[in-house]
Amino acid sequence: MTSLSLINFYRALTRHKREALLTIGGLALGIAAFLVLGLYVHFQTSFEKWLPGHDRVQLVQTEWRRTDGPFTGTLPYTMGGLLEQLKQDFPGLVGTRIQGGEAGGSVIHDGAAVLDDIAQVDADFLKVFPLVMQRGDPATALADPNAVVLSATAARRYFGNADPIGQTLAITLEKTANYRVTGVFEDLPGNTDLRFTMLTRIPAVHGEDWWYKWGSTAVATYLRFPSADAASAFAGRLPGFIDRRGFADLGPNASDTVALKLLPIAEQHLHPAGKEGASLRLTVATLGLVGLLTLFIAAVNYVNLATARAGLRAREVAVRKVLGGDRPMLMRQFLTESVLTAALATLLGLILTELSLPFVNAAGGLSLTIPYAIVLPALALLTVVIGIVAGLYPALLLSGFPPAQVLASARAPGGGRSGARTREALVVLQFALATAFIICALVLIAQMRHVRATDLGFERDGLLVVSSLNYSDLEPGPTARLMAAFRAVPGVSAVTTADAAVGGLGNNNLDNFAVPGRPGTGPALRRVLVGSDFFAVYRPRLLAGRLFDDARRTDDASGIPPEGERNIVINRTAAARLGFATPQDAIGKTFQTEGPRTIIGVVEDLRFASPRLPSDPAYYMAFRGVAPFPVVTLRYRGQTRAVMEDARIAWQQILPQVPFIADTGETHLRRLYQDDDRAGRLFAIGAGLAVVIGCLGLWGLAAFDTQRRVKEIGIRKTLGASSVNIVRLLVGRFVRPVLLANLIAWPLALVAARTWLAGFDDRIALSPLFFIAASALAVLIAVLTVIGHALRASRATPAWALRHE
Known part of the structure; x- marks a missing residue:
């Protein structure tokens, strides 16, 4: 490229600084979002590939x-x-x-x-x-x-x-x-x-x-x-x-x-068991798609602004053709300038990515880095492709203008009606994707709030879970003293043990219950071994019958061989799985598994595991004192830090050789949601940038369109149009494609939201309010984006507008 071409490129950028800034900035944001989300997908798909063979x-x-x-x-x-x-x-x-x-x-x-x-x-x-x-x-x-x-x-x-x-x-x-x-x-x-x-x-x-x-x-x-x-x-x-x-x-x-x-x-x-495995694969695929679509929106925005900005250079092209420039030379000049502009945007996007990675890693608990050996060649190819696509239409359009017609015209051509329709179609496409992102973001936020607020079958506040007993083969004496010490901690109202606890801790075992009249070994129920006061700590709703009572010898499974008769409590799902129409129908019924099991009570499901998983049919078997394979849970009131410290002191006095491992029930529940929270934050980054890029493009197009219609506005005002009429005309010009974008956005968002929600057993309903609210928000954003230009144009005096060049 000659020095003269570089000078022309520099002048083209500095002559229209605002348009150049919008064009380069929008593409840079899209590339940054694409890189961040692409790095996340690359990280998630690279597990264990470091291992030789x-x-x-x-x-x-x-x-x-x-x-x-x-x-x-x-x-x-x-x-x-x-x-x-x-x-x-x-x-x-x-x-x-x-x-x-x-x-x-x-x-x-x-x-x-x-x-x-x-x-x-x-x-x-x-x-x-x-x-x-x-x-x-x-x-x-x-x-x-x-x-x-x-x-x-x-x-x-x-x-x-x-x-x-x-x-x-x-x-x-x-x-x-x-x-x-x-x-x-x-x-x-x-x-x-x-x-x-x-x-x-x-x-x-x-x-x-x-x-x-x-x-x-x-x-x-x-x-x-x-x-x-x-x-x-x-x-x-x-x-x-x-x-x-x-x-x-x-x-x-x-x-x-x-x-x-x-x-x-x-x-x-990417293939762990159950719904969580499918969810992780879907999350990775979704975020990768969000990154690609954000880049696509940015590229569309770049093409749109580039074609609009190119019309401002029509007279420059006409003068160069009069001075001897031919069409192939002009096309090479425009394509080269477009590639260089895309290169500047790519460089800025790479800088934004480097600056944002520490915050993304901190917010998502990740360790993403840019593998430059892979990224730089890919970005170079991307730059060339976007630059050629964005520059091809303006190059063909401008290099074909007749010089005499352009120089004689009162204003620079802007591509005519076909150019305006092309730009409007691109705006529809941009805002269709942006609106779909907004809808999905609203659904995601609502679902995660629902998960946190949903009834888990137990009182989630005021629980302290101590899992240290699983790390040592302890004698009954120290364990009993420890339980007594925990009960003496100020603020603690009840202490229990079980081989399961909130957060999905503990063991997973099952037994088949043979149902009279049904063939086969019968449905399998999850077996939960609980110690004294288990239901006093978790406080589930009793649906029928009674709970375990330490005063009743028949309720205690300690010392009874597996084939012996034992009383059990089951949950609501187990009662339905065993074929009972109501919980009350299950009371007093005896089933055969390793031995006879008689149901004395039915409680609401206790949802200890991930919200993506369905509630398991479970039965509870009680052991007086401490349950086998125990996880300790304390029910407390007051300051968490004080209770935690007092429990730690009690532990270290009795079992100094075993580490004290404890967290609140809320902390364990948050861990179940952290993958979805991380994905939600990354999705919000992509969705937010998609909307911002769309607004930048709309703002630039509004400025371009308003500038080209100054004389029209002057004539309209001379003929009696009010400022309100002018604002309505200009705002409506850009709100119309945003409204049309909903025809594309709603079906896309419906499919995406349904697919994502299918990964949750307990999920919200897809209300029309999500779609209406997102569309209203998109329209509001569009109005706020262009109304400034409309107001300035409407306030211009007719005399100034008619003299405007």
Whole structure:
């Protein structure tokens, strides 16, 4: 490009500063939104791809094919002893199990218990997951059952700059034992679901029926194959394996009840079990689409403003043609200028992205960075494409103007009626997408408010959940003293234990209830083991019958063998699943599972898990005092911080060797919503920028159109038009395409909102108010955007307007 061309480009920008700023700024905002959301999608789709040979590692999933139980579907876990049985039937198979992980145990360090991310794995773990080792031999690092391998950060935390190899750590899993450090691996990256900083050997379990019970889930099992074809061939042999090994628990044709499925580890992050997995995939796809549509809106806006601005240069083109410029030269000039303008916008968009990433990461709990090796070539291609598309129409239009006609005209041509219609169509397209974004944003906000305010079946305020008891094999004496100490904490009104708690904590177990007159083993109900005062703490609504009473020996399952008779309380969903028309009909009925179970009460569903999941049919079995596998929950009034600190002091006085882990029930519930909150914030960024870009374009077009109609306005005012008439004329000129945009926006938003809401079991209704409010907001934004130009034009005196050039 010659220096003269660069001078012309500079003059074109500086001569119409406002139009240039709107054109470049709108495209820059669109590129920034596209980059931020694109980085999020790239991050979410890159999980485990950092692992060498990740394409040969497969997760073994358990597919529970029963249609009458809470666990219907696919779970990313298997029974504990599956790998042992697989290796017995398929010699040479390479695999590992992972138990624990995030907050999986504690370390006794400097006389205090410190919670850490400890995972228990098999000796072949480093063959399946070849982590980068800083110290130690990966072939032998986990050979010793008492070995521990640390991350680089954990090694520095416990040993400083000293050599950790050969040192010992006191680690508490179920019991406290000394482990010898045999290796140090590099810290795991952020794009991984493998949450551990320490690796120890998984304990050998012999004679434990639950470890080898088919259909149960206890560990994550991974297998490494030589190739994808070998994995596919192995998957074909699994049904026969299940029929052989699962016969004792599941009967003949066990593979019809339970299946084992292989999932490539790189797909695990976006394919977790249940509705939450589908929701994550939908969220990632939606945000990627929002990024593309925001970029598309920005590109449309850029083309629209570029075509409008080009008309201002008609006389310049005419003069250059008179001085000898030909059409090909002019087209090259306009296309080059358009590409350079797009390049400036791209550079500004990249700068905005870098500046915004720290805030996006902080708001979303992310660690996004720009991979320039990938981004820069993609942006270069994008710049050229947008520049050519935006510059082609003005280049063809302007280079074809007859010089004499342009120089003789009282005003510069603007593309005629076809140009105006083209710009109006582009405005309709922009605001259709922007209005659809507004509708979806309103639905998203309303749904998340509904989720937070919905009745969960229990009083969510004033709950403190202490999960530390799961991190040590405690004797009954200290546990009983701890419960008494918690009850003595000022403000605490009740304390209980259970193997389940708000936030989805605890165990997931089920039993089949044989229903008289129905074939088969009957529906499966989730089993919840509760201690004293469980219902006093959670306060569910009693629908029929009575609750457990410690004074009644028949209500206490302690000491009664599984096949013995026990009283139970069920929830509303379980009563319906068992076939009762009303809760009252269930009272006194006895069902057979491991033993006879007599229903003494029916309570409202307690929704401890994600709002996306349906309420499970559940039954509660009581243990006087402390329940097995206990999670402690305190009901309190007063200041949370004071109650938390008093509970911590009580814990440390009785169990100093175990870390105190506690959070409020509200905190646990917020964690269930955090993924949707993060997606909502990112969606709001894209939607907000889409609206802003549309407004910038509309404002620029309003300025351009008003400037071109100054003489028309003067004539109208001379003929008697009032300022109100002029404002109505100019505002209506741009409100009309915004109104037409709703014909496109409403169906798009309806499909999108329905698809997203389908991921929630408890969801709001799609009221027409969302659509009406969004359309009204879009119209209001459009009116406020153009009314300033309209008011200025309406106040101009007719004499000035008729002399205006």
